[in-house]
Amino acid sequence: GQNIDQPTEMTATEGAIVQINCTYQTSGFNGLFWYQQHAGEAPTFLSYNVLDGLEEKGRFSSFLSRSKGYSYLLLKELQMKDSASYLCAGMDSNYQLIWGAGTKLIIKP
Amino acid sequence: IAGITQAPTSQILAAGRRMTLRCTQDMRHNAMYWYRQDLGLGLRLIHYSNTAGTTGKGEVPDGYSVSRANTDDFPLTLASAVPSQTSVYFCASSGAPGANVLTFGAGSRLTVL
Numbered sequence: 001g002q003n004i005d006q007p008t009e010m011t012a013t014e015g016a017i018v019q020i021n022c023t024y025q026t027s028g029f030n031g032l033f034w035y036q037q038h039a040g041e042a043p044t045f046l047s048y049n050v051l052d053g054l055e056e057k058g059r060f061s062s063f064l065s066r067s068k069g070y071s072y073l074l075l076k077e078l079q080m081k082d083s084a085s086y087l088c089a090g091m092d093s094n095y096q097l098i099w100g101a102g103t104k105l106i107i108k109p
Numbered sequence: 110i111a112g113i114t115q116a117p118t119s120q121i122l123a124a125g126r127r128m129t130l131r132c133t134q135d136m137r138h139n140a141m142y143w144y145r146q147d148l149g150l151g152l153r154l155i156h157y158s159n160t161a162g163t164t165g166k167g168e169v170p171d172g173y174s175v176s177r178a179n180t181d182d183f184p185l186t187l188a189s190a191v192p193s194q195t196s197v198y199f200c201a202s203s204g205a206p207g208a209n210v211l212t213f214g215a216g217s218r219l220t221v222l
Contacts, residue, residue, distance in 0.1 A: 004151060035211075042199060042213035043152075087152070096167075097211075099151030 002026050004100035006088045011106045012078055020073045020086050020103045028093020032064050032071045035087040037102065043087055046073070075105075083107045111136050113214035115200050121220045122190050130185045130217045132200030140203045141183040142211070143167075143175060145196040152199065158183055190221045 003025045012018040024032060031050040035043040049055055049064035049071060061074040073086055085102040092098060116131045134141065139160045144152040154167030158177040172194060174186045183202075187194055200214040 008149075042215050043211075044213070045210045048210070089151075096154065097152075099153070101149055101151045 002090075002092060002098045004088055004090055004098055006086075006100040006103045008101070009104045009106065011108060012075075014078055014080060014107055014109050016078050017074065017076050018078060018105065020075075020088075020105065022071045022073070022088035022100060024069050024071065024088070024090040024098070026090040026092040026098055029066065030091040030093065030095055032062075033089040033091065033097065034062055034071075034073045035089065037085045037087055039084070046086075078107050080107050080109070113200055113202060113212055115198075115214035115217050117217060118215070119218040119220075121222065122187075124191055124221055125189050128187045128190055128219070130187075130198055130200075130219070132183045132185070132214060133181050134183075134200075134202045134212075135181065136202060136204075136212065137180060138202035138204050138212070139180070140205060141177065142201045142203075143173070143183070143185045144199045144201060145169065146199060146216075147196050155185065155198075187219075190219075192221045195219060195221045 006022045033048050034046040036046050037043040047062035054063045059076045064071045085104045087102045088100040089097045113134045122128050142157045143155040146152050153169045155173050156175040158164045161177050161180045164175050198217045201211040203211050
């Protein structure tokens with residue numbers, strides 16, 4: 001079956017670094033996505049990885065290892081506004097997205 | 110402002126009633142999707158449309174129907190609502206099927222009593 005696993009909740013301190021892990025099992029693979037979703041709002045696109053390695057975009061970076069079925073989202077210099085849920089999604093061979101339940105990130109001052 | 114508009118924002122509905130959630134996009138995207146989001150679960154695809162005039166079933170299509178008469182509109186209909194359809198519903202679109210970025214609407218919170 002197809003499955004996306006990510007931690008339910010994480011807590012971090014303002015100004016620190018946090019890594020949110022995601023493991024995936026999909027039928028075929030056409031990329032791994034990260035979306036951010038603030039409470040009561042729509043998900044918004046953060047990053048897309050289809051090749052192994054690290055993609056850096058400002059304070060956010062995303063890493064992919066296809067051989068391990070593993071990705072992480074790295075958030076640096078955490079700000080209070082980063083408090084949100086982070087959704088990991090894998091795209092299968094039919095270009096359908098399989099979504100994880102999301103990781104709720106709580107930032108403390 | 111380009112994007113996706115969903116209506117209503119929130120609705121309380123008696124079981125057995127018919128309900129249509131509206132979704133309109135102005136980005137001329139070909140592909141559109143309806144998801145439901147429930148606590149503790151990932152987004153689940155209900156129905157999708159790769160282009161105007163075509164629709165397909167997603168992971169959880171039972172009890173829902175869609176139509177795609179034109180590029181911009183993609184309404185979701187619950188023919189006879191049941192309490193298990195209480196959820197937050199998100200409409201999304203992408204430039205092409207399988208394109209790597211989805212744009213989501215703000216969501217419609219539906220409660221079925």
